[in-house]
Amino acid sequence: MIDDTFAAKLRSQGDRLLVLLTQFPQARVLVIGDLTLDEFLSGQVERVSREAPVLIIRHEATRQVPGGGANAIYNLAKLGAQVKAVGLVGQDEQGLALRRIFAEAGIDTQGILVDPDRPTVTKTRISGHARQSVTQQIVRVDRKSDQLPNATLQAQLAEYVRSQIANVDAVVCSDYGDGALTAPVIQAALTHSCTIVDTQQHFQRYAGATLFTPNLPEAEQAVGYALTQPDRSKTDPAALRQAGADLLTLTQAKQILITQGDEGMSLFDGTAEQHIPAFNRTEVFDVTGAGDTVVAALTLGLIAGAAFWEAAVLGNLAASLVVRHFGTATTTTTEMKTALLALLEDNPM
Numbered sequence: 226m227i228d229d230t231f232a233a234k235l236r237s238q239g240d241r242l243l244v245l246l247t248q249f250p251q252a253r254v255l256v257i258g259d260l261t262l263d264e265f266l267s268g269q270v271e272r273v274s275r276e277a278p279v280l281i282i283r284h285e286a287t288r289q290v291p292g293g294g295a296n297a298i299y300n301l302a303k304l305g306a307q308v309k310a311v312g313l314v315g316q317d318e319q320g321l322a323l324r325r326i327f328a329e330a331g332i333d334t335q336g337i338l339v340d341p342d343r344p345t346v347t348k349t350r351i352s353g354h355a356r357q358s359v360t361q362q363i364v365r366v367d368r369k370s371d372q373l374p375n376a377t378l379q380a381q382l383a384e385y386v387r388s389q390i391a392n393v394d395a396v397v398c399s400d401y402g403d404g405a406l407t408a409p410v411i412q413a414a415l416t417h418s419c420t421i422v423d424t425q426q427h428f429q430r431y432a433g434a435t436l437f438t439p440n441l442p443e444a445e446q447a448v449g450y451a452l453t454q455p456d457r458s459k460t461d462p463a464a465l466r467q468a469g470a471d472l473l474t475l476t477q478a479k480q481i482l483i484t485q486g487d488e489g490m491s492l493f494d495g496t497a498e499q500h501i502p503a504f505n506r507t508e509v510f511d512v513t514g515a516g517d518t519v520v521a522a523l524t525l526g527l528i529a530g531a532a533f534w535e536a537a538v539l540g541n542l543a544a545s546l547v548v549r550h551f552g553t554a555t556t557t558t559t560e561m562k563t564a565l566l567a568l569l570e571d572n573p574m
């Protein structure tokens with residue numbers, strides 16, 4: 226999966242990457258994110274209801290984990306960084322849960338404001354299992370509003386961001402289209418000299434940011450043409466190269482990193498394209514949230530002084546670990562170090 230040229234480059238940078246990892250705890254990051262709570266309710270199927278032809282499940286467990294922009298924040302914290310979270314939650318239990326999870330991970334939640342008009346974005350999966358069968362998801366219930374936060378809240382978020390710009394080494398915008406990142410907030414974010422943007426849409430709103438990290442479908446939508454072969458089985462290298470160039474023009478960014486699932490990622494800076502293959506393609510269980518992990522590790526790499534390629538490799542390495550776990554997941558620098566040493570060992574001279 227890793228060709229000789231890439232392996233040689235990785236070996237030559239191995240020691241350096243290990244040093245960069247040790248510097249993650251010093252990093253101070255502000256993340257503005259569309260915060261989501263992922264909920265998993267599960268239990269055993271008891272019988273069919275008499276009220277309607279539906280199953281009755283006896284509740285056994287509720288699991289709550291950060292999702293969307295909250296997953297990027299949580300990933301940064303678990304990698305050891307000092308994180309300030311900025312975003313909106315509703316006046317509800319889910320908002321409190323998210324705040325509690327963050328506080329337990331040592332995340333500064335002062336920048337999380339309560340929006341009385343809109344619920345905390347919540348995705349609740351309800352799953353059931355019979356006595357001797359696998360657990361199966363039955364339905365998912367989403368809570369969200371299609372409205373934007375009111376102008377006062379937008380201004381308050383922007384104000385908070387401005388007040389913290391001088392206290393952080395980088396700003397991350399994790400935009401899932403749920404309304405935390407309105408024009409005034411983005412404007413405030415862009416006053417920092419190191420801004421990393423992970424957005425599903427509207428790239429030009431972030432014009433002038435340092436780095437963008439779209440996945441393949443997001444990049445495709447932004448440029449308006451297909452980036453895969455006609456049968457969609459693989460990325461089309463020529464189209465991808467064109468997209469890298471077009472996105473650099475569109476965003477005025479220093480670099481564009483297009484992540485491509487099991488095909489890894491490609492970094493563009495206007496003069497060169499560098500491809501990084503996926504490091505783990507055999508023990509992949511759930512790729513949800515891998516992009517958030519990429520952003521987290523890559524940001525901490527850049528703060529530690531990594532070149533863009535080195536930072537992307539660290540992002541790729543972290544992603545190769547979280548795809549082994551169910552749902553959104555996090556990793557640590559200890560795990561990353563072990564994985565890097567294993568990777569170097571598997572690809573000797």
Ligand SMILES: Nc1ncnc2c1ncn2[C@@H]1O[C@H](COP(=O)(O)OP(=O)(O)OP(=O)(O)O)[C@@H](O)[C@H]1O
Binds near residue numbers: 440504512515518541
């Ligand atoms: N199937 C896979 N096999 C191996 N590695 C993978 C796979 N999917 C993702 N990865 C790793 O995760 C990185 C990011 O994945 P992807 O391009 O799917 O991001 P994403 O769509 O933004 O994810 P999300 O939005 O769910 O957080 C890839 O560059 C790669 O390193």
Ligand SMILES: [Mg+2]
Binds near residue numbers: 423440516517
């Ligand atoms: Mg993503």
